[in-house]
Amino acid sequence: MSTALSCRDVCIDIEAACILSNVDFVVEPGEFVAVLGANGSGKTTLMRAILGLLLPITSGQIDVFGTPIARFRAWGRLAYVPQRLHSAGAVPVSVHEVVGAGLISPRQRLPRRGDRQRVVDALAQVGLADRRRDRFDALSGGQQRRVMIAAALAKDADLYVLDEPTAGVDAESQQRISEIFGSMRERGRTVVLVTHELGPFAALASRIVVLGSPRGETSTVLYDGPPPAPDHLLERVWHHSEDVVMRATEPGVLEPGAG
Amino acid sequence: MGMLGYDFMQRALIAAALIGLIAPLIGVFLVQRRLALLGDGMGHVALTGVGLAFLTGLAPVPTALVVAALGALVLELVRAKSRTAGDLALALVFYGGIAGGVMLTSLASGKASTALNQYLFGSLSTVATEDIAWLVGAGALVVIILLIFGREMFAMTLDPDVAHVQGIRTTRLGILLTVLAAVTVVIGMRTVGLLLVSAIMIVPVAAAQQFTGSFRATALVAVGLGLVCSLAGLTTSFTLDVPPGPTIVLLALAVFLVAAVTAYPVRRRRQRHPHPAEEHHHG
Numbered sequence: 001m002s003t004a005l006s007c008r009d010v011c012i013d014i015e016a017a018c019i020l021s022n023v024d025f026v027v028e029p030g031e032f033v034a035v036l037g038a039n040g041s042g043k044t045t046l047m048r049a050i051l052g053l054l055l056p057i058t059s060g061q062i063d064v065f066g067t068p069i070a071r072f073r074a075w076g077r078l079a080y081v082p083q084r085l086h087s088a089g090a091v092p093v094s095v096h097e098v099v100g101a102g103l104i105s106p107r108q109r110l111p112r113r114g115d116r117q118r119v120v121d122a123l124a125q126v127g128l129a130d131r132r133r134d135r136f137d138a139l140s141g142g143q144q145r146r147v148m149i150a151a152a153l154a155k156d157a158d159l160y161v162l163d164e165p166t167a168g169v170d171a172e173s174q175q176r177i178s179e180i181f182g183s184m185r186e187r188g189r190t191v192v193l194v195t196h197e198l199g200p201f202a203a204l205a206s207r208i209v210v211l212g213s214p215r216g217e218t219s220t221v222l223y224d225g226p227p228p229a230p231d232h233l234l235e236r237v238w239h240h241s242e243d244v245v246m247r248a249t250e251p252g253v254l255e256p257g258a259g
Numbered sequence: 260m261g262m263l264g265y266d267f268m269q270r271a272l273i274a275a276a277l278i279g280l281i282a283p284l285i286g287v288f289l290v291q292r293r294l295a296l297l298g299d300g301m302g303h304v305a306l307t308g309v310g311l312a313f314l315t316g317l318a319p320v321p322t323a324l325v326v327a328a329l330g331a332l333v334l335e336l337v338r339a340k341s342r343t344a345g346d347l348a349l350a351l352v353f354y355g356g357i358a359g360g361v362m363l364t365s366l367a368s369g370k371a372s373t374a375l376n377q378y379l380f381g382s383l384s385t386v387a388t389e390d391i392a393w394l395v396g397a398g399a400l401v402v403i404i405l406l407i408f409g410r411e412m413f414a415m416t417l418d419p420d421v422a423h424v425q426g427i428r429t430t431r432l433g434i435l436l437t438v439l440a441a442v443t444v445v446i447g448m449r450t451v452g453l454l455l456v457s458a459i460m461i462v463p464v465a466a467a468q469q470f471t472g473s474f475r476a477t478a479l480v481a482v483g484l485g486l487v488c489s490l491a492g493l494t495t496s497f498t499l500d501v502p503p504g505p506t507i508v509l510l511a512l513a514v515f516l517v518a519a520v521t522a523y524p525v526r527r528r529r530q531r532h533p534h535p536a537e538e539h540h541h542g
Contacts, residue, residue, distance in 0.1 A: 051424050075426035086418040091291040091464065093417065094473035104414040105425045109407060135472045151421075161424075 002066030004029045004159050004190040005050065010060035012045055019045045021218040023060070025209050027192055029158070032185050032204050034193045034227075037211035042219040046211065047163060047194045051080055064159065075105060079157035081148050083164045085136075095139070095147050096132045099123055102151030122154035123147070126180055142173025149180055159190045166199055174200045202227060262497050270386040271450055271493055271503070277398040278447035278459055279489030283467075283481035284405060285443045286460030287474070288436055291416040298457030300349045301441040303356030304330030306453050308445075309378045310363025313371040319378070320393045323448060327441035330356060335434040381452035381504030383497060390449060397442050404439060412436055413474060450493065452504035459485055459511060466515040469522035484514055 005027040012020045020042040027033045037043040048054045050062055052069040062069045065077055072078075085098070099119045103112075123129045126146040131139065136147060145165055152160055165181075166174045178200035184191060185204060193201060198208070210223040262268050282298075289297050308326030312319040330352060337348040364371045377385050386394075405412075412432055414422040419429045440460070447456035467480035492507030499506070 048420075051420065053420055053423060073426065075424060078424055080421055080424040082418055082421055086420070087291050087293065087416055090293055090416075091287055091474055091477050092468050092471050097413075097474050098417065101414045101417050101421075102425070104410045104422075104427070106411065106427060109410060111410070133472070155425075 003027060003063070004031070004065060005192060006061075006063045007046070007050070008061045008063075010046070010049065010062060011058045012042070012049055012054065013058045014045065014054075018218045020049075020211075020220065022220050023211075025221055025224050027159075027190060027207075029190050030185075030188045032181070032191045032193070032201075032206045034195060034198055034201055034205040034208045035211065036195060036198060036208055037219070038196060040219075041211040041213065043194050043196075043211050044163070047161060047192075050192070051078075051161060076107075076155065077158040079152035079155045079160045081145075081152045081160065081162040081165060083167060084144070085148065093136045094132070095123065095128065095134050095136055098136050098147050099132075099151045099154050102154045118154050118156075119150075122150040125153055125183070126150045127176060140170075140173070142169040142176070145169055145173065145177065146180070149177065153180075153184075157189075159192065160184065161192045162194065164195050165193065166195070166197070166201075178204060198227065262494065266388075267384045267386065268497060270388065270391055271383050272490065273391055274386045274394055274446070275450045275489040275493040275503070275507070276486060277394055278443070278450060278456070279486035280482055281398050281401050281443055282447055282456070282460040283463040283485040284478060285401065285436070285440050286464045287478045287481055288412050288416050289440060290461060290464045290468075291413075291474070292433075292436070294349075295461050296346075296349060296457070297437065297440050298444055298460045300334065300352045300356070301327050301331060301437075301444040302448075302453040302456050303353045303360070304334075304441065305356070305444050305448060306360030306378070307356050307363065308360075309375065309448070309453070310360040310367070310371075313367035313374065314363045318389065318393075320390050320445060320448070323445045324393070324397060324442060327445050328438050331437040331441040332434060335430075335437050339430060377452075378448055379452050379454045379504075380502045381448075381450045381455070381507075383450075383493070383503055386449045394446050394449070397446050401439050401442055401446075404435065408432065408435060450489070450503050451507055452502070455504040455508045458508040459489065462508070462511040462515050463488065466511070466518040469515075469518040470525070484511070488514060 003026050007023050007025055010020060010023040011018070023046060035043050035046065045054065049057050050069065052072060055070050064072050065074060096119055099122055100115060103115050103118060120129060120132065123132055126149055128143060128146055128150065131143070136144060139147065149165065165177050169177065181191060181201065181204055198205065205227050207225060208223070208227045209221055211219050212222045213219045286298070289295055305323040305327040308323030309319050311317070311326060312322040334348055334352045337351070364375050411427045414425060414427055415429045415432050422429050443460065444453065444456050447459060451459050463481040463484040464477060466484055467477045471477040471480055488511040489507055492510045493503050495510070496503035496506040
């Protein structure tokens with residue numbers, strides 16, 4: 001079986017500035033991997049490259065389910081949950097429409113029988129089935145995030161890429177979102193979470209990939225392994241990127257299983 | 260003799276109904292994409308097409324259609340291929356379009372300058388019999404394309420990155436939407452006029468969204484308002500002997516004002532209680 005995601009020696013320059021270099025990691029099917037890094041560590045750039053939004057990449061190769069992302073066409077297997085919707089609030093959209101948009105593709109230009117039920121089921125999974133007819137912008141930030149997750153769930157993909165799903169979300173919604181991911185993991189879905197803070201996902205992540213810039217160089221993978229104990233240094237890393245830089249260069253500190 | 264007894268009014272009413280129906284359908288996507296002024300830019304480009312028609316003796320409607328569609332392509336290419344920001348690219352197209360239109364019209368024969376006014380602000384008497392076939396054909400084309408690609412366009416305007424991950428070709432679809440806006444501008448050129456046609460794309464949408472709770476409802480209500488404003492505006496224009504473009508747009512703005520004032524208490528209530536309690540919605 002092919003890997004769900006593979007980044008091999010990925011380097012990305014944007015407008016002559018080198019953002020990422022030699023990024024190398026693999027995500028196996030069923031894994032829950034958190035890509036962590038401070039602001040400016042290039043994690044958003046890496047996520048956009050993984051989604052095929054930054055083509056062509058400068059060098060290296062990104063494969064999704066064994067296919068180079070530039071040639072990847074099995075879009076039904078890949079779902080993306082953004083931090084916020086690009087046009088939310090310009091024209092009113094209902095919660096149903098936002099979730100239903102997850103089912104639209106060039107292969108499904110017209111609505112199919114059963115779409116409505118898939119939307120209802122996806123909303124039920126995030127606990128918002130009774131808000132289906134509400135305006136999306138009438139929901140709280142946490143609820144909006146859950147609706148966007150429902151849009152990805154409706155797609156029933158194999159690999160989910162999520163951008164900071166708990167940023168700016170209250171503690172209760174964070175807990176609910178982590179429960180949703182827990183059930184996704186139980187169902188064997190692959191999750192790649194891009195975040196600056198592991199927060200409620202600490203218990204869910206099977207692996208973490210930390211991006212950072214050792215000694216002020218271009219950002220790369222500083223650590224790839226299971227999450228260390230929460231009370232060890234990585235607990236501080238999420239908030240103090242300089243700690244990542246300093247400690248990652250100390251032998252043994254950030255090695256898998258350390259702590 | 261009643262209004263409908265005049266052939267030119269029958270043609271003007273068909274053209275007005277077409278633009279009232281189609282303009283808000285495109286406008287709702289433009290507003291969602293935060294490109295409310297795109298129609299204005301396309302109107303300016305179509306002006307170059309009209310000027311070219313005056314100069315060469317070609318039929319104005321098809322010439323404006325071709326020039327506006329090409330302008331739409333250039334606009335999208337400038338945005339996609341250069342580092343020019345969206346609004347700056349639009350501004351460049353604005354200036355180029357109006358300068359080209361006025362220049363070409365000046366180079367044409369003397370009467371062209373007077374006729375230009377009719378294209379800028381609309382006219383009851385200028386919808387020619389041969390125009391109707393072009394307008395109906397262009398209108399049908401816009402509706403068919405929206406029926407095929409409308410759902411993908413909705414996904415693209417909601418979030419282009421998410422749409423990309425669904426396999427939707429967002430760049431091509433963006434170009435298609437801009438070309439459709441250009442075609443719509445030309446459909447409205449005869450009745451509403453090139454300087455005001457963008458208003459009938461946008462104002463009904465702005466009025467509708469004061470009350471509606473979904474994209475679909477906004478589009479449907481906007482189409483209804485667009486149709487009513489176009490036909491009522493044209494009738495008023497005939498009765499008062501004033502240009503139809505400003506009449507239709509002022510009527511649409513009045514509808515927006517009434518909608519905004521009426522909906523104000525609803526919006527205030529929403530702002531006071533923006534997030535109904537989450538604890539009732541356990542997963």
